[in-house]
Amino acid sequence: MTETTRSLTLQSPPDDVDAVHELVADLWDARPDVGDLDRMAFETALVELASNVIEHADHGQGVSCVVSVTVDDGVMSARLRDGSEPGDFRLAPREMPGVDAESGRGLAMVQMLCDELTYERVGGENVWSVRRTRIEPEAS
Numbered sequence: 001m002t003e004t005t006r007s008l009t010l011q012s013p014p015d016d017v018d019a020v021h022e023l024v025a026d027l028w029d030a031r032p033d034v035g036d037l038d039r040m041a042f043e044t045a046l047v048e049l050a051s052n053v054i055e056h057a058d059h060g061q062g063v064s065c066v067v068s069v070t071v072d073d074g075v076m077s078a079r080l081r082d083g084s085e086p087g088d089f090r091l092a093p094r095e096m097p098g099v100d101a102e103s104g105r106g107l108a109m110v111q112m113l114c115d116e117l118t119y120e121r122v123g124g125e126n127v128w129s130v131r132r133t134r135i136e137p138e139a140s
Contacts, residue, residue, distance in 0.1 A: 004030050007068040012054045020050045020067060031071050035135065042076045042132050045113040049080060049128055052106045057084035057126065080128040086121050
């Protein structure tokens with residue numbers, strides 16, 4: 001099977017992570033060969049990343065974010081681009097915070113679910129990329 005790509009421009013508000021779920025649902029309809037574990041892990045990571053962009057990139061004027069998702073026979077990848085100010089963080093391997101922590105799980109979870117998470121500032125945009133190598137679905 002060939003590469004399959006879906007994209008959307010998310011404008012929050014009014015859009016929220018439901019738009020990302022709908023985008024991914026359309027992708028899964030086009031790619032029934034992707035196993036359940038890969039679907040769940042990748043969608044969870046992508047929605048968490050989009051949620052972080054919506055929450056942390058909005059400085060009172062809303063957020064516009066372009067989400068592009070690609071699946072081929074071996075890899076699932078996504079790129080999120082937004083034009084907000086650069087984030088004040090350091091992207092490094094993370095561990096889950098303690099059970100009493102009120103934040104800090106998002107990027108750690110994305111890193112646990114995907115093989116690669118990157119962030120770079122390109123031409124005035126924040127560019128987030130995630131990649132997950134597909135696993136073979138279990139035989140039924």
